[in-house]
Amino acid sequence: MILDKKRILLVDDDEDLLKLLAMRLTGNGYDVSLAQSGEEALALLPVIRPQLVITDLRMEGMNGLALFDAIRKSNTSLPVIILTAHGSIPDAVDATKRGVFTFLTKPINSRELLREVEKALSLSPGGGGDLPGQEWRREIITQSPLVEDLLRKALLAAASNSSVLIRGESGTGKELLARAIHRASARAAQPFVAVNCGAIPDSLLESELFGHVKGAFTGADRNHAGLFRSADGGTLFLDEIGDMPLALQVKLLRVLQEKQVRAIGSALATSINVRIISATHRVLEDEIKEGNFREDLYYRLNVVSLELPTLAERREDIPLLANHFLHKVTSETGKKVGGISPEAMEVLISASWPGNIRQLGNVVEQAVALSTSHLISADLIHNAIRETPEDIPSFADARRQFEQEYLVQLLKITNGNVSQAARLAKRNRTEFYKLLNRHHIVPTLFK
The missing domain is CATH 1.10.8.60 (Helicase, Ruva Protein; domain 3)
Incomplete structure (x- = not known):
């Protein structure tokens, strides 16, 4: 559904006042839907997807604050204006503390109402009118209130330049959401570059991200700009950021802090202007406790956090x-x-x-x-x-499992002799020890 008019849901059990307010708002170019109870309003929300709710406080059954609380459970960024003929200070304070946009007293002053509506819609995602319909979210197919609320937050995040961390199980559509945020941002005309941190071998990931100069290492037969420079002016999407090795996390943090990238083998740093969106199916807080993820990088990436629901949660x-x-x-x-x-x-x-x-x-x-x-x-x-396999592992998880089984098999064959196992694996002893440490394998257990 693509509409140019801003959508407002009016809720009041006074039919005459409801019609009067609707006439005022419709006459000023708004698309207005009506509900005569809180319960009816909740049923209409997923159908009309309003950008603002205006509700009376005192109604039979569900009152305005109860309606607001119910809306907040699935639409935390939808602004709500509450009207009341009983405009006491305690009611107003309670409402605003709970996140109600504003509190207006009856009889309603038309100019004041229109002024507050305009303010609320300017803060509501999609309310500014800068985006052409819903083109930015064209790849995300949904009628779920959970996803609609997430998209409201995503649109607010897109208007800033803050780093975004997208959480969610494998297969929930994290890259689609990242692309939508990019399209909704001021960087939409610039590149969107995606990289799966778990799908590229550790030895190549640094070069892929930061680039290298010719001759920097064996096989570097030409200069390579790297993904940061390819995304300059646009968005770099770091998928499965939780799989990035610790040594590279340090270098990534430095790039984000200094806004400069230095190619492998180069003495010169290049300034970059890149917005970072990262994603993971891991619980990074647990990875930090286990020493697998840097806490300082986590805070740098997790400025805005968005979590995609599972398919079971959006049936x-x-x-x-x-x-x-x-x-x-x-x-x-x-x-x-x-x-x-x-x-x-x-x-x-x-x-x-x-x-x-x-x-x-x-x-x-x-x-x-x-x-x-x-x-x-x-x-x-x-x-x-x-x-269909019930739990398809990611490439990174499958590789990690293979590595662990492979290392255990080598140590069994060599009775825990690390030097011999390293020779069989065609790796030097230091590198082989690092692999064992990464998988928490103790060689002496195999002697």
């Missing part, structure tokens, strides 16, 4: 996402599959989805490939879910 999005993947796969393959049967959709909605949106996409793709009818059946979905 209302499953039909939208499933149909999106269906259209995508059939468009790419040309296969004539018209839809997903109601029974199959029920299976999708009730599944556990440990692999989140990525797993859902894989399931729909497999079901389309094997479908022999116009509609995807429940049996096809059942089979596809069973054959």
